[in-house]
Amino acid sequence: MPSVSSLAEAAEVLATAHAEGRRLTIGESLSTEGLDRILEHEAGDLTCTVEAGLRLSTLQHALAEHGQRLSLDPPGDPTVGALLARNQSGPLRHRFGAPRDLVLGVTLVLADGTIASAGGKVVKNVAGYDLARLVCGSQGRLALIARVSLRLHPLPKAEQSLAIETDGAASVVRALLGSQLQPSALDVLHPGGILVLFEGSPRAVEAQVAAAQGLVGGGEVGTEAWNVSRRRQAEARGRLRFDPGRLGETLAELREAVVRPAAGVAYSGDDVPSNRLLQGKVESLLIERIQRELDPNGVLAA
Amino acid sequence: MALRASFVLELQRALGATHVITEPEQLRVYECDGLTGHRAIPELVVLPGSTEDVQVILRACSREHVPFVARGAGTGLSGGATPLAGGVVVSLARMNRILEVDLASQRVIVEPGVANLDVTRAVVDEGFFYAPDPSSQQVCTIGGNVAENSGGAHCLKNGFTVHHVTGATLVLPDGETVELGGKALDPEGPDLLGMVVGSEGTLGIVTRVTLRVVRTPEAVQTLLAGFETTDAAGAAVSGIVAAGILPSALEMMDRLTIEAAELAVAPGYPAGAGAVLLVELDGVSAQVEEDAVEVERICADCGAFEIRAATNDLARALLWKGRKSAFAAMGRVATDYYVQDGVVPRTRLPEVLRRIEELSEIHGLRVGNVFHAGDGNLHPLVLYDAEQGETERARDLAEAILDACLDAGGSLTGEHGVGMDKACSMPRMFSERDLEVFGRVRRAFDPEGICNPGKVIPTPRLCGEVPGPYRVHPLERMDVAERL
Numbered sequence: 083m084p085s086v087s088s089l090a091e092a093a094e095v096l097a098t099a100h101a102e103g104r105r106l107t108i109g110e111s112l113s114t115e116g117l118d119r120i121l122e123h124e125a126g127d128l129t130c131t132v133e134a135g136l137r138l139s140t141l142q143h144a145l146a147e148h149g150q151r152l153s154l155d156p157p158g159d160p161t162v163g164a165l166l167a168r169n170q171s172g173p174l175r176h177r178f179g180a181p182r183d184l185v186l187g188v189t190l191v192l193a194d195g196t197i198a199s200a201g202g203k204v205v206k207n208v209a210g211y212d213l214a215r216l217v218c219g220s221q222g223r224l225a226l227i228a229r230v231s232l233r234l235h236p237l238p239k240a241e242q243s244l245a246i247e248t249d250g251a252a253s254v255v256r257a258l259l260g261s262q263l264q265p266s267a268l269d270v271l272h273p274g275g276i277l278v279l280f281e282g283s284p285r286a287v288e289a290q291v292a293a294a295q296g297l298v299g300g301g302e303v304g305t306e307a308w309n310v311s312r313r314r315q316a317e318a319r320g321r322l323r324f325d326p327g328r329l330g331e332t333l334a335e336l337r338e339a340v341v342r343p344a345a346g347v348a349y350s351g352d353d354v355p356s357n358r359l360l361q362g363k364v365e366s367l368l369i370e371r372i373q374r375e376l377d378p379n380g381v382l383a384a
Numbered sequence: 385m386a387l388r389a390s391f392v393l394e395l396q397r398a399l400g401a402t403h404v405i406t407e408p409e410q411l412r413v414y415e416c417d418g419l420t421g422h423r424a425i426p427e428l429v430v431l432p433g434s435t436e437d438v439q440v441i442l443r444a445c446s447r448e449h450v451p452f453v454a455r456g457a458g459t460g461l462s463g464g465a466t467p468l469a470g471g472v473v474v475s476l477a478r479m480n481r482i483l484e485v486d487l488a489s490q491r492v493i494v495e496p497g498v499a500n501l502d503v504t505r506a507v508v509d510e511g512f513f514y515a516p517d518p519s520s521q522q523v524c525t526i527g528g529n530v531a532e533n534s535g536g537a538h539c540l541k542n543g544f545t546v547h548h549v550t551g552a553t554l555v556l557p558d559g560e561t562v563e564l565g566g567k568a569l570d571p572e573g574p575d576l577l578g579m580v581v582g583s584e585g586t587l588g589i590v591t592r593v594t595l596r597v598v599r600t601p602e603a604v605q606t607l608l609a610g611f612e613t614t615d616a617a618g619a620a621v622s623g624i625v626a627a628g629i630l631p632s633a634l635e636m637m638d639r640l641t642i643e644a645a646e647l648a649v650a651p652g653y654p655a656g657a658g659a660v661l662l663v664e665l666d667g668v669s670a671q672v673e674e675d676a677v678e679v680e681r682i683c684a685d686c687g688a689f690e691i692r693a694a695t696n697d698l699a700r701a702l703l704w705k706g707r708k709s710a711f712a713a714m715g716r717v718a719t720d721y722y723v724q725d726g727v728v729p730r731t732r733l734p735e736v737l738r739r740i741e742e743l744s745e746i747h748g749l750r751v752g753n754v755f756h757a758g759d760g761n762l763h764p765l766v767l768y769d770a771e772q773g774e775t776e777r778a779r780d781l782a783e784a785i786l787d788a789c790l791d792a793g794g795s796l797t798g799e800h801g802v803g804m805d806k807a808c809s810m811p812r813m814f815s816e817r818d819l820e821v822f823g824r825v826r827r828a829f830d831p832e833g834i835c836n837p838g839k840v841i842p843t844p845r846l847c848g849e850v851p852g853p854y855r856v857h858p859l860e861r862m863d864v865a866e867r868l
Contacts (some may be wrong), residue, residue: 376821
């Protein structure tokens with residue numbers, strides 16, 4: 083598999099495929115693992131700019147030395163580019179969002195070799211089209227993501243997880259989401275379990291855990307409890323989306339799932355209808371038009 | 385270019401004659417938005433009442449190649465809603481209904497003409513609020529907020545409009561509608577919604593928006609600290625960030641803006657302060673209390689000579705009074721001012737502020753600084769007197785300030801948008817290739833180039849010859865004559 087380690091190399095490989103009418107699949111027939119540098123980490127700005135082949139774990143390790151993190155914790159150890167292209171998130175999605183919520187800017191290499199940037203490296207910026215968000219969830223079909231600027235958060239001083247066993251997950255979730263508690267993560271491990279994560283100063287975490295227990299019960303558990311959630315998410319056969327207010331009905335239809343209730347997303351081991359089928363016809367046509375503009379020869383097409 | 389009579393008639397039949405404005409006197413109401421220096425009288429203003437109406441309008445525009453621009457409350461500051469010569473203004477003013485409040489999902493579905501603050505009003509009794517709070521939130525509309533990806537003083541912690549829009553119905557320039565997102569997050573495929581938010585009305589017209597509303601925090605605490613200099617206040621900002629504290633708002637005002645605010649609304653800020661820092665903390669009580677103590681200590685360590693705290697709404701309103709009136713208060717110290725909207729990485733704030741001071745001296749015009757210090761979004765107010773012929777100099781200074789922001793690795797605009805105002809400045813931040821790719825994406829949505837053309841992406845026609853700023857004629861100012 084050809085591997086690129088610079089913007090120029092990536093542009094050359096793609097432009098050649100474009101000219102020769104060949105197809106490439108990023109991560110399969112074209113590796114970005116050589117693009118693995120941290121280009122900038124300005125701790126005081128809580129931002130960083132990295133090359134997209136960098137592994138998430140490598141980035142997190144480097145950030146942790148400065149007491150910071152990228153608040154995304156999907157299963158596995160994707161490259162930053164794959165993280166965006168697959169719009170992956172984990173339990174921290176509850177409070178910190180998905181890649182689209184934390185990406186500030188990108189440098190893309192289009193299939194014809196054009197290198198283009200959008201967004202910037204500052205946390206607030208509305209200049210130009212937000213291609214950084216556009217490529218989130220694009221599955222590598224719009225362009226090669228080469229560089230990414232990201233918003234970071236400070237590592238919490240303390241954290242504590244709470245596990246609640248219940249037959250009535252929907253009402254427990256309703257009580258938690260209706261309260262003024264601010265958990266960093268809230269997963270339903272259907273059937274029967276709920277995991278909640280509180281982060282902050284030691285005293286504030288203690289206060290939140292006590293308040294949550296007063297509200298819905300449950301017992302303290304170690305951080306490793308979240309590995310179960312991430313593993314089940316990784317092993318899920320499908321993903322479905324639901325109106326967050328319809329959690330009860332949704333759970334009733336699923337045998338097994340890891341659910342992020344505030345997002346309205348469930349990862350299930352059941353056979354769930356592919357969400358792809360739910361994409362509207364006009365939306366699909368629109369995406370095709372964008373693909374044709376950015377990649378007229380279909381180098382990156384599925 | 386005059387519109388064909390049949391085109392006007394078609395829209396009158398579809399929308400009802402009262403919802404199609406053709407009278408020159410009435411059209412003039414729409415000649416500009418908050419960027420009053422750019423004006424143009426539209427050929428036609430239409431007021432659709434539904435998504436279907438918008439479809440009818442855009443199909444007709446598409447068929448006849450008539451350019452159009454959507455308009456909300458017209459409070460935008462970059463000319464995003466400035467009409468196009470020979471074009472149609474699509475005012476969403478009638479589409480102002482809140483369609484659904486679904487608190488079990490923590491979502492509210494609205495039409496684009498709903499005012500920002502009305503979303504919070506609809507849910508506040510149940511203990512929720514809509515977080516993005518642009519300073520015009522009393523009147524600015526959700527449609528405009530979506531177009532501009534509006535922020536506000538509290539977006540430092542809560543995020544911008546894009547973080548609070550979970551779904552939208554978009555009418556494409558050819559009249560087709562597309563449903564993006566919904567109440568659930570993370571739809572499959574590229575994040576079209578995330579790009580449409582902030583696209584300044586150039587990719588279509590949003591006719592229905594699903595918003596995320598959030599629970600009101602358990603505790604809110606506001607601190608105001610007076611410093612001798614902006615450098616000292618800037619050091620406090622860095623200290624707060626370094627301590628791992630994320631305030632909901634972190635605002636700074638410099639000496640000139642403090643003085644203007646005192647003249648205008650007398651907020652009674654610390655006497656003689658060269659800079660005032662406003663820090664708002666929200667969240668769970670235990671965390672807020674702890675952070676407040678820490679913020680006070682950091683401010684004191686950085687030389688704050690006076691620190692005030694507010695824990696109730698009344699006291700809080702008092703602390704915010706000066707900040708909220710800052711722009712309007714400039715009228716007390718200057719006849720005209722030009723608001724800039726540059727962004728710099730937070731750590732570069734002190735040096736950029738010093739550079740602005742130098743530039744101010746070089747150009748011989750005063751600059752007041754009021755800004756969102758937490759996210760490095762500067763709003764330098766360039767003061768000038770148009771009647772003294774200072775307009776050009778003011779523009780030059782404003783441009784030089786933008787260059788200083790870009791040199792520091794920042795952005796042309798943090799929240800006001802590119803619109804018409806900064807389209808020609810885009811090449812200073814983006815390469816020709818970047819802009820060409822923006823153009824390709826735009827073409828996928830609007831192949832005919834009829835959707836708010838001339839905005840965001842520079843065109844030779846537009847930027848070869850930059851139109852001069854609108855000048856109020858002395859007679860006009862005296863109410864003796866009006867412009868027709």
